[in-house]
Amino acid sequence: MRKIFTSLISFVEKITIIQCIRRGLVMTIxxxxxxxxxxxxxxxxxxxxxxxxxSFINGAIxxxxxxxxxxxxxxLSIYLTFNIALSYAQKHSDKxxxxxxxxxxxxxxxxxLIGITANNATNIGYLDVTGMFTAIFSSIVASYLYTALAxxxxxxxxxxxxxxxxxxxxSTSVIVPAAxxxxxxxxxxxxxxxxxxxGCFQELFVMLTNNLFIGMGRTLLSELLFVTISSLLWFFGIxxxxxxxxxxxxxxxxxxxxxxxxxxxxxxxTEIVSKTFFDIFVVMxxxxxxxxxLIAILIFSKRKSSRSLAKISFFPMxxxxxxxxIFGLPVIFNPILFIPFIxxxxxxxxxxxxxxxxxxxxxxxxxxxxxxxxxxxxxxxxGSIRGGLLQLMNLIIGVIIYKPFIxxxxxxxxxxxxxxxSLLKDIMIKCESNNEEFMLASRNDxxxxxxxxxxxxxxxxxxxxxxxxxxxPQYDNNRNCIGAEALLRWNHxxxxxxxxxLIIKLADESDLLLELENKIFDMVSYDIKNTFSKIxxxxxxxxxxxxxxxxxxxxxxxxxxxxxxxxxxxxxICIEVTEQMTLNFDKKLEDKIxxxxxxxxSLAIDDFSMGHTSIKYLKxxxxxxxxxxxxxxxxxxxxxxxxxxIESITNLGQSLDFDVLAEFxxxxxxxxxxxxxxxxxxxxxxxxxxxxKEEFIKHILS
Numbered sequence: 001m002r003k004i005f006t007s008l009i010s011f012v013e014k015i016t017i018i019q020c021i022r023r024g025l026v027m028t029i030x031x032x033x034x035x036x037x038x039x040x041x042x043x044x045x046x047x048x049x050x051x052x053x054x055s056f057i058n059g060a061i062x063x064x065x066x067x068x069x070x071x072x073x074x075x076l077s078i079y080l081t082f083n084i085a086l087s088y089a090q091k092h093s094d095k096x097x098x099x100x101x102x103x104x105x106x107x108x109x110x111x112x113l114i115g116i117t118a119n120n121a122t123n124i125g126y127l128d129v130t131g132m133f134t135a136i137f138s139s140i141v142a143s144y145l146y147t148a149l150a151x152x153x154x155x156x157x158x159x160x161x162x163x164x165x166x167x168x169x170x171s172t173s174v175i176v177p178a179a180x181x182x183x184x185x186x187x188x189x190x191x192x193x194x195x196x197x198x199g200c201f202q203e204l205f206v207m208l209t210n211n212l213f214i215g216m217g218r219t220l221l222s223e224l225l226f227v228t229i230s231s232l233l234w235f236f237g238i239x240x241x242x243x244x245x246x247x248x249x250x251x252x253x254x255x256x257x258x259x260x261x262x263x264x265x266x267x268x269x270t271e272i273v274s275k276t277f278f279d280i281f282v283v284m285x286x287x288x289x290x291x292x293x294l295i296a297i298l299i300f301s302k303r304k305s306s307r308s309l310a311k312i313s314f315f316p317m318x319x320x321x322x323x324x325x326i327f328g329l330p331v332i333f334n335p336i337l338f339i340p341f342i343x344x345x346x347x348x349x350x351x352x353x354x355x356x357x358x359x360x361x362x363x364x365x366x367x368x369x370x371x372x373x374x375x376x377x378x379x380x381x382x383g384s385i386r387g388g389l390l391q392l393m394n395l396i397i398g399v400i401i402y403k404p405f406i407x408x409x410x411x412x413x414x415x416x417x418x419x420x421x422s423l424l425k426d427i428m429i430k431c432e433s434n435n436e437e438f439m440l441a442s443r444n445d446x447x448x449x450x451x452x453x454x455x456x457x458x459x460x461x462x463x464x465x466x467x468x469x470x471x472x473p474q475y476d477n478n479r480n481c482i483g484a485e486a487l488l489r490w491n492h493x494x495x496x497x498x499x500x501x502l503i504i505k506l507a508d509e510s511d512l513l514l515e516l517e518n519k520i521f522d523m524v525s526y527d528i529k530n531t532f533s534k535i536x537x538x539x540x541x542x543x544x545x546x547x548x549x550x551x552x553x554x555x556x557x558x559x560x561x562x563x564x565x566x567x568x569x570x571x572x573i574c575i576e577v578t579e580q581m582t583l584n585f586d587k588k589l590e591d592k593i594x595x596x597x598x599x600x601x602s603l604a605i606d607d608f609s610m611g612h613t614s615i616k617y618l619k620x621x622x623x624x625x626x627x628x629x630x631x632x633x634x635x636x637x638x639x640x641x642x643x644x645x646i647e648s649i650t651n652l653g654q655s656l657d658f659d660v661l662a663e664f665x666x667x668x669x670x671x672x673x674x675x676x677x678x679x680x681x682x683x684x685x686x687x688x689x690x691x692x693k694e695e696f697i698k699h700i701l702s
Contacts, residue, residue, distance in 0.1 A: 020140070025328070038066075038068040043319060084135070086099065089101075091445065106142040141185070189201050205233075209244060223252075223349055227349050252277075255277070256276045269365050280368055281391060282349050288340075288345060294310050299399070301406055309329060360386065459512065466490070468490070471690060472485045481539070487500060521559075541574070559601060604624060608629060628662045662683070664685075
C-alpha cells in the first residue's frame with residue numbers, strides 16, 4: 001500500500017502545473033512572512049498593548065502595521081498570480097518576451113475573474129488570500145494561452161523600428177497574444193455571469209459551497225461538513241474561511257449568541273456547536289489544525305528547511321496565522337499532507353463535540369478574538385481550565401496523526417533530493433567531459449532548484465564549520481610521505497559526500513568561491529598549527545585556488561596573516577593553480593604571485609598539459625612544481641605518446657629546476673614506468689585515497 005501511495009506522490013510531484021504552483025508559493029513567502037508579522041503585532045490580544053498602539057500618536061503604530069499588511073497580505077493574490085505565471089513561463093519558454101509577458105497577462109486575467117471593473121470596485125477584497133484559487137487558476141490558464149499564442153507566427157501589430165532597443169521590440173511583439181488571451185478570459189467570465197447569474201468566476205465558488213448548507217442547523221453533521229469543506233478548499237488554494245463566511249455567520253455565529261443570552265438570563269447554555277467552538281477547538285494554529293503540524297515538524301522532521309520554516313512560522317501561528325506554513329512547506333497541493341490536513345480537524349471536531357455534549361467541558365459562553373493563543377482561548381471561551389485541557393488533548397492527538405506523514409514527507413524529499421543531486425553530478429561530469437559550457441543554479445527546473453538549495457546549504461555549511469578537509473598523501477620514489485593535497489569534503493546531512501567539483505562549481509556560480517577557498521586555507525592552517533606542527537618531519541600541503549581568488553586583494557592579506565599572526569610556516573604550503581586558469585595571468589597577477597613567493601609560499605601548476613598550457617609561465621620560475629594531469633598517467637597503458645609527453649615534461653623540469661608530480665597513480669606498473677622516465681613524486685590510490693587528518697598523520701610517521 002505504501003509503495004502505491006509513494007508512486008502516486010512521485011507522479012503528482014512531477015506534474016508541471018503542480019511544480020509551477022509550488023514555485024510560485026515559495027516565491028511569495030517573503031510577502032507572507034512580512035504580512036503575517038504585521039498582522040500578528042497588530043492583533044496581539046493584550047488589552048494594555050491594544051490600548052497603547054491605538055492611542056500612541058493617534059494610532060500611528062496601528063496605521064503603519066496596517067499599511068504593511070495591506071501591501072503584503074492585502075494583495076497577496078496579485079503576488080501569487082505573478083509568481084506562478086512567471087514560473088510557468090520559465091518552464092515553457094526561454095524567450096524574454098514570453099517569460100515576462102505571461103505574469104502581466106495573468107494579472108489582467110485575475111482582475112477579470114474576480115470581477116473588478118472601472119464601475120465596480122466592491123470585489124477588491126478578493127485581492128487578498130480570499131482570491132487565492134482564482135489567482136492560481138488565472139496564472140495557469142492565462143500563461144498557457146499566452147505562451148501558446150505567443151509561440152505562433154503572429155505578425156499583426158508586431159512593430160519593428162530600426163534603432164529601437166530589444167526591450168521595445170519585445171514589448172510590442174506580445175500585443176496580439178496578450179490581447180487574445182485577455183479576450184478569451186473575459187468571454188469565459190461573461191459566460192459564467194450569464195449561465196450562473198453571479199458577478200464573476202470567483203463568486204461562483206462562494207455560491208456553490210454555500211448552497212451545500214441550505215436547510216442545515218447547528219449539528220455535529222453540519223459542523224463536520226463545514227470543517228471538511230473549509231479544509232478541502234484551503235488545500236486547493238481557496239480561502240475556506242472566507243468562502244464559507246456567510247455559512248458561519250448565518251448558522252454557527254448564532255450558537256454563541258444564544259448561549260450568551262441564556263447565561264445573561266440565568267439559564268444554562270444549550271448550543272454545543274458555534275463559531276467559537278470551531279475557532280478554539282478545531283482550527284488551532286489555523287485551518288487544518290496546523291499548530292499540530294508545526295509541533296510535529298519541530299519534534300519529528302529531520303529536514304533543516306522544514307524545521308527552519310516551522311521556527312519562522314511559530315510566532316504568527318501562536319496567534320492562529322498559518323499562511324507561512326500553508327504556503328511555505330507547502331501544504332497546498334501537497335498529496336502527502338492531504339490526509340492529515342483533512343483528518344485532524346475532523347477528529348478534533350468529534351472529540352470536542354462529545355467532550356462538550358457529555359459535560360466534561362463546559363459549553364462556550366464567551367466570545368474570543370480569533371488571534372487569542374491556544375489554552376488561553378479555551379479558558380476564556382468556556383470559563384474553565386478544562387477548555388484548555390481539551391485543546392491540549394486535541395493537540396496531542398493531532399501531532400500523532402501528522403507524525404507518520406511528516407516522516408513520509410521527509411523520506412520523499414530526501415529520496416528526491418538525493419536523486420537530483422546525483423543528476424547534478426552526472427550533468428556536470430558529462431558537460432566537463434565534452435568541454436561544454438554549463439550553468440546549474442540558474443536553471444529553471446528541478447535540477448536548478450536543487451542547485452539553488454545546495455548553494456543555500458553550502459552558505460550555511462561554510463558559516464557553521466560543517467565542511468572538512470581530507471588529505472591525499474604524496475610520496476617520493478623511496479616510499480617516503482612528503483606531503484599531501486588538501487581536498488575539500490562536504491558530508492551533507494542528507495546526501496552524504498557531495499561531489500567536490502560540484503561544490504566548487506556551485507560556489508563559483510554563487511560568488512562563494514573566495515569565501516570557500518579562504519575557509520579551506522583557514523582549516524588547513526589550523527591543522528598545520530595545531531596538529532601537524534607536532535610532527536618532527538618536513539612535509540608540504542598543496543591547496544588549490546582559482547585565478548579569481550589569486551587576483552583578489554584579500555587573498556594576499558590572508559596569507560600574510562597566516563605567516564605573521566598565526567605563525568604558520570609558509571614552507572609547509574604549496575598553492576596550486578589549475579593549468580587552465582594560468583591562461584588568464586597578466587603582469588599584475590605575476591607581480592602578486594612574486595610577492596606571495598617572497599612570503600615563503602611555493603606554487604604549483606595543477607593538471608599540467610590539460611587544455612591550453614603556455615610554456616612562458618615556466619620560464620619565469622614562478623612555479624616550483626608541475627602536477628601532471630591524471631589523464632596522461634592513466635593513458636600510458638593505451639597511448640605511448642602519453643609516456644613520451646610525461647618524459648618531455650620531466651626533462652623540462654630538470655632543465656628549468658621545477659619538480660614534477662604525477663597524479664592518479666593507481667598501479668605499481670604505472671609507478672615503475674614513471675620512475676624509469678624521471679618522475680619521482682606521486683599521488684594516487686596506489687599509495688592512499690584522500691583521508692582525514694588523523695589518518696594522514698600515520699602516513700607521515702610511517
